[in-house]
Amino acid sequence: EVHLVESGGGLVQPGGSLRLSCVASGITVSSVYMNWVRQAPGKGLEWVSNVNSGGSTFYADSVKGRFTISRDNSKNTLYLEMNILRGDDTAVYYCAAGQFEYWGQGTLVTVSS
């Protein structure tokens, strides 16, 4: 059975940084597409970033240059390093794997002073 567990969310001031983690079990993060998707409170879904099995990475325009996706194969963990955070980055951040068959429960990031 596949499980994805996100962590690392919390309250951060504008301009600050945060690193999210997504620990996977039952699936190998280096073998499938791994995505980050976010959802602002009361709003729709927004695709943020992904990394494919070959290691190529892609970013939404809204986060390009500020966020970095990476993975640690030894820990079977996906990361999202978020810098220069803004108020509109406030959202629940989900990791999703493969053909989006598998989702974590999400972790809330709040950017506020």
Next chain:
Amino acid sequence: QAVLTQEPSLTVSPGGTVTLTCGSNSGTVTSGHHTYWFQQKPGQAPRALIYSTNNRHSWTPARFSGSLLGGKAALTLWGAQPEDEADYYCLVWYSGLGVFGGGTKLTVL
């Protein structure tokens, strides 16, 4: 970056049929865009229903089908059930970048 447009809200009667669409301001949505469809209920993570335009996951009820219709991606629900009331989102790929539609709130009433 493309903008995808979905119907903000739709209502279907129990047992009825409804089609949700996903159009792009960048032009026709084709099979090459590998459209996904997701269902999301309040307080829950999204659940994938359709991938690559028209492929169901093993857990997707057969009453859901994906297609291309009039230059848009479409999700048709045949024989709506009360448990199908939810938000539905499309996701389209543009050269490795994903774009979600704004979502459709489906009411079964």
